[in-house]
Amino acid sequence: MKELNIGETKVRVRATPLALLFYKQEFKADLLSDLAKMEGTKKEKPIKTTKEVDETEESAINIDTVFMLQIAWATAKADAYGNSKSFPSFELWLSEFESIDFGDPSFCAALMEEVADGFLRGGKQGQIKRRQGSRAT
Amino acid sequence: MEESKDKSKGDRDPERLDLEILAIGKKTGLSFAEINEFRVRDLLSYARAYSGKEDDKPRPRKAKQKDIDSFYAN
Numbered sequence: 134m135k136e137l138n139i140g141e142t143k144v145r146v147r148a149t150p151l152a153l154l155f156y157k158q159e160f161k162a163d164l165l166s167d168l169a170k171m172e173g174t175k176k177e178k179p180i181k182t183t184k185e186v187d188e189t190e191e192s193a194i195n196i197d198t199v200f201m202l203q204i205a206w207a208t209a210k211a212d213a214y215g216n217s218k219s220f221p222s223f224e225l226w227l228s229e230f231e232s233i234d235f236g237d238p239s240f241c242a243a244l245m246e247e248v249a250d251g252f253l254r255g256g257k258q259g260q261i262k263r264r265q266g267s268r269a270t
Numbered sequence: 271m272e273e274s275k276d277k278s279k280g281d282r283d284p285e286r287l288d289l290e291i292l293a294i295g296k297k298t299g300l301s302f303a304e305i306n307e308f309r310v311r312d313l314l315s316y317a318r319a320y321s322g323k324e325d326d327k328p329r330p331r332k333a334k335q336k337d338i339d340s341f342y343a344n
Contacts, residue, residue: 149309149310
C-alpha cells in the first residue's frame, strides 16, 4: 500500500488482483497489457544508461498521464474495497481534486513502484534487473 | 458442431487475466476481501503452496482382502 499526493489530496493506492478487475470494468482494457504497451514505447526511445536517464525527464515525456490516473483510480478503488461508502466513477473521482501536478515526479514514481511491486513478477527489483538486462543487450 | 466448439472457446477468454487470477484465488477458498489483501505474485505463490499441500494430504488407501473380509464379517 502506498500513499500518493494528488494536488493537495492524499490518496491511498494498493496494487491487488481486484485492481486489475476494476480497471477492466471501468476502462474496457487490460491493465497489464497497457502497462506492457507503455514499456514498449519506452523501449523504442534511444537507449540510455541508468545515469543518463533523468527521472523527471522520463516521467514527463514517456508516461501517459491519463493512463497513470486510470491506474491510480483502479488501485485506489482496490484499497477502498470493503468500505461501506461506494467508490466514485473515474470522472467523479477526478473531479474531487482541485489540481493535479503532473510535474511532480514523486506521484509517478510512487505509483509505478506500487504497480511494479503488486503486479509484476519480482517487483521493483525484478523490473530494474530486466531493464538493465535489456539495456546491456 | 464447429460453431459450438468456437463458442466454448469464446467463453474462456484467454485475455481476461484479471478473472483468471481471481478464479485462482477463489479456488483456494479465499473471499474477494481476502484476495484483495494479496499482491498478484503473492496470490499465485499462495495458490501454488495451497495446491501443493493438498497433494501431500494422506489419501484413503486401497482396500485389501483383509479389509473386505472384516467389513463383511461385521
